[in-house]
Amino acid sequence: MKKTLIVLVGPTGIGKTSTAIKIAQHFKSEIISSDSRQVYKELSIGTAVPETEELQSCKHHFIQTHSIHEDYNASIFEFEALKLLENLFQKHEVVVMTGGSMLYIDALCNGIDDIPTVDKEIRDALVKKFESEGLDGLRLQLKKIDPEYYAEVDLKNPKRILHALEISIMTGKPYSSFRTKEKKTRPFRIIKIGINTDRQALYSRINQRVDIMLQKGLIEEAKNVYSHKGINSLNTVGYKELFSFFDGEISEDEAVELIKKNTRNYARKQLSWFRRDKTITWFEPEQSDEIINYLDAKLNEN
RNA sequence: GGUGCCAUAGCUCAGUUGGUAGAGCAACGGACUGAAAAUCCGUGUGUCCCUGGUUCAAUUCCAGGUGGCACCA
Numbered sequence: 001m002k003k004t005l006i007v008l009v010g011p012t013g014i015g016k017t018s019t020a021i022k023i024a025q026h027f028k029s030e031i032i033s034s035d036s037r038q039v040y041k042e043l044s045i046g047t048a049v050p051e052t053e054e055l056q057s058c059k060h061h062f063i064q065t066h067s068i069h070e071d072y073n074a075s076i077f078e079f080e081a082l083k084l085l086e087n088l089f090q091k092h093e094v095v096v097m098t099g100g101s102m103l104y105i106d107a108l109c110n111g112i113d114d115i116p117t118v119d120k121e122i123r124d125a126l127v128k129k130f131e132s133e134g135l136d137g138l139r140l141q142l143k144k145i146d147p148e149y150y151a152e153v154d155l156k157n158p159k160r161i162l163h164a165l166e167i168s169i170m171t172g173k174p175y176s177s178f179r180t181k182e183k184k185t186r187p188f189r190i191i192k193i194g195i196n197t198d199r200q201a202l203y204s205r206i207n208q209r210v211d212i213m214l215q216k217g218l219i220e221e222a223k224n225v226y227s228h229k230g231i232n233s234l235n236t237v238g239y240k241e242l243f244s245f246f247d248g249e250i251s252e253d254e255a256v257e258l259i260k261k262n263t264r265n266y267a268r269k270q271l272s273w274f275r276r277d278k279t280i281t282w283f284e285p286e287q288s289d290e291i292i293n294y295l296d297a298k299l300n301e302n
Numbered sequence: 303g304g305u306g307c308c309a310u311a312g313c314u315c316a317g318u319u320g321g322u323a324g325a326g327c328a329a330c331g332g333a334c335u336g337a338a339a340a341u342c343c344g345u346g347u348g349u350c351c352c353u354g355g356u357u358c359a360a361u362u363c364c365a366g367g368u369g370g371c372a373c374c375a
Contacts, residue, residue: 012339035339036337036338036339036340037339046339047339071336071337072337073336073337073338074335074336074337074338075335075336076336077336078336100339101338101339102334102338103334103335103336103338103340104338106334106335107335107336110335111335112335112336113335113336114336115335115336116336117336118336123337154333154334154341154342154343156342156343157333157334157341157342157343158341158342159337159338159340159341159342160334160341160342162337163336163337167336178335179335180335181335199330232337232340233337235337235339235340236339236340237339238339239339240339261328262339263339264329266339268329268330268331269338269339270339272331272332272333272334273333273334275332276332276333276334
């Protein structure tokens with residue numbers, strides 16, 4: 001039988017954690033988290049890291065393994081997760097991956113182009129340029145350095161332009177030359193499962209979950225990292241809104257409502273990404289038995 | 303019980319000197335290749351409370367009704 005990675009996706013708050021555990025237990029396997037925020041050890045309540053009992057019931061990877069002060073991104077995840085999978089597949093026929101970060105999932109399943117890591121100084125210099133000259137300054141520079149990418153990039157998106165520029169400047173080669181758009185092939189089979197439910201139910205789950213986070217002490221957790229509020233890892237729903245509250249820009253109630261809204265919007269953004277992926281087979285959150293039956297059947301095909 | 307004010311999008315409201323309507327918020331759709339819980343783009347979704355009258359034409363004017371609010375009893 002071919003080694004298989006089961007990828008469980010779904011919008012935030014739908015219940016991926018518990019379903020993934022059921023699947024992993026059924027296959028006596030382990031879980032890889034593909035979540036760009038649950039990797040940070042300083043965060044737990046706001047990122048909805050699995051409960052202690054859940055973590056004990058099944059071995060999890062990439063949960064609170066890195067610091068918010070480290071550089072972390074989809075490419076690092078791809079590298080680390082592939083290495084880990086190599087080990088796991090020596091012990092298991094099946095491994096489960098779950099998490100909401102679609103770019104990370106994509107990086108692992110299809111690969112991400114091989115692009116050098118950006119020097120901090122180059123990025124900082126470009127951010128400065130962006131602040132003084134605005135988007136137009138960056139655009140102009142990109143048009144000169146990499147007209148090919150200029151023609152296809154979203155010219156209103158500063159991050160895209162900034163990234164293309166920093167790569168081009170650092171390597172001396174246009175960013176587009178690194179963009180192969182090739183799918184990497186993996187030495188294992190991938191089966192994608194999605195869980196979702198109707199929008200109203202999803203939203204009430206999300207709103208409830210935020211209330212529970214607050215009861216568990218989200219505000220205290222946010223306070224503990226408040227002094228680092230500028231860093232990217234803390235540009236995160238559940239924290240950035242509370243930072244605004246700490247700064248006195250909004251009230252606590254407003255912050256809570258904002259967290260709920262931004263979480264709902266995040267779920268929608270995830271769903272928009274999932275819709276594009278026709279290889280996902282969808283189920284309702286409580287259908288874990290059906291999911292396992294489906295997976296058993298699928299695995300027995302070969 | 304009386305008087306006055308109000309009734310328009312999911313919410314708060316604007317508006318149409320009569321030609322079936324628009325802002326904010328919410329909501330919805332999309333993009334996405336090393337910051338991705340990030341970043342960016344796009345979309346009004348409507349029995350204009352109900353019934354009747356005037357009119358070529360009523361969400362708009364008139365009358366009545368219903369509901370809400372305020373004040374007086």
